[in-house]
Amino acid sequence: MKKQIYFEDVEVGMEIPPLIKHPTSVQLVKFAGASEDFNPIHFDKDKALADGLPGTIVHGRLKNAFLIQLMTDWIGDEGMLRKIAIQHRGMDLPGHPIVCKGKATRKYIEAGQHLIECEVWTENEKGEKTAPGTAIVSLPSRSTSK
Amino acid sequence: MTPSVVTEEMKSWLNKELNRITFDVEKVLVRRYVEAVEDPNPRWKEFMPPSMFTAIFAEGGLVQYPFKTPPKLLDGGGEWEFFRPVRIGDTLTAVRKIIEYQEKEGKLGHMLFIIRETQWTNQKGELVAKNRSTSIFY
Numbered sequence: 001m002k003k004q005i006y007f008e009d010v011e012v013g014m015e016i017p018p019l020i021k022h023p024t025s026v027q028l029v030k031f032a033g034a035s036e037d038f039n040p041i042h043f044d045k046d047k048a049l050a051d052g053l054p055g056t057i058v059h060g061r062l063k064n065a066f067l068i069q070l071m072t073d074w075i076g077d078e079g080m081l082r083k084i085a086i087q088h089r090g091m092d093l094p095g096h097p098i099v100c101k102g103k104a105t106r107k108y109i110e111a112g113q114h115l116i117e118c119e120v121w122t123e124n125e126k127g128e129k130t131a132p133g134t135a136i137v138s139l140p141s142r143s144t145s146k
Numbered sequence: 147m148t149p150s151v152v153t154e155e156m157k158s159w160l161n162k163e164l165n166r167i168t169f170d171v172e173k174v175l176v177r178r179y180v181e182a183v184e185d186p187n188p189r190w191k192e193f194m195p196p197s198m199f200t201a202i203f204a205e206g207g208l209v210q211y212p213f214k215t216p217p218k219l220l221d222g223g224g225e226w227e228f229f230r231p232v233r234i235g236d237t238l239t240a241v242r243k244i245i246e247y248q249e250k251e252g253k254l255g256h257m258l259f260i261i262r263e264t265q266w267t268n269q270k271g272e273l274v275a276k277n278r279s280t281s282i283f284y
Contacts, residue, residue: 021184030182035201051218052254060221061201065183068197072245077189081196085225131223 004076007107007114007141011041016102016118019070025094031062033056053091060088062099063122063131070100070120075137082115083136090130092122101125102135150257152247156213159244162260170237175202176234186260194232199275201225207267209242209262209281216258216283224279232273237269245278258283 028042040047041057064086071081091136092098099122106117116139121132169175171194178192179198187195232238243262248259259280266275 001152027182027184030178031201033261034179034182037201041219060223062183064200065195068195068200069183069185070184072189074189080231081228083227084227085223087223088221102206106171122218133223 001124002076002077004078005074005139007116007139008143010104010107010116010139012104012107014104014142016070016074016104016120019058019100021066021072021098021100023062023092023094023098025056025097028058028062028094031059032139033063035059035061038060055093056097058094063092064090066098066100066122067102067133067135068090068119069129070102071118071135071137074102075139078140080138081109081111081135082119082138084133085135086131088131090124090128092108092124092130098130105134112136114138123129148251150249151216151256156244156247159212160247161245164212164242165245166239166241166276167255168237171232171234171236171238173234190232193236195229196226196275197256197275199226199228200215211244211272214249215260216256218254218284220254220282220284222259222280224277227276228241229270229276230274232268232274238266238274239268240264240266241279254266254284256281256284 017130032038036077041051045056102118102120104116108115116137118135120124120128120135124130176194243263245263246261250257259282263281264277268274
């Protein structure tokens, strides 16, 4: 059982433990099925090239899922993801690792909720942020939990 | 400057219900999803992972529009707010609207941005999540 993180454990500037994902063509096909996103640019190389893309590309929504996993892994069962906003800036190709990273940027209490605002992003092998975003999570507090 | 591709018919769809679906959050649906995204968190045996809101209902891709759009499509991203957890066995209803059109010139040529809003409620009528997404057509 993973140790629960509490509001008091987080400081502004703290990094979230990174999550490394290895998307493959097979994963893109599975995700296309699971998400009903059958845009052929994710599995048909000819179509992707004809559309002016460098090849089949990783679904932006799959990168969202990776970033959301980064957060849900970090906040544990008692934390809750409240908000996430993600921009798809750069394309990622299957066969190349994607590193999901984040850090706490703000810590505050609002309407009784102990909230942490974070900057999150996916990074490719060149260190480019292909999907940057922001997230807000609520965490349990040692002062209010039993 | 390319003339606008936003027609009067497209404008007439602003802020109207574009489509709606109701579905059960079935165990198999969630299992297939978590296998696809490779997220082994045991919590997803009981709850729906929040990232499913960003994926299911063709959220990222081929949303059906009642008008013709430029042929090529990219997903510009979006933002989601989550109000309460969803359990396996819940029933969700999603209602989607178009809230804005934008047009820009970019490296892919003339681009049409369709900004949509989707709201999700559960079987008790409680709002569970809200989303705003941008699709880029070119």
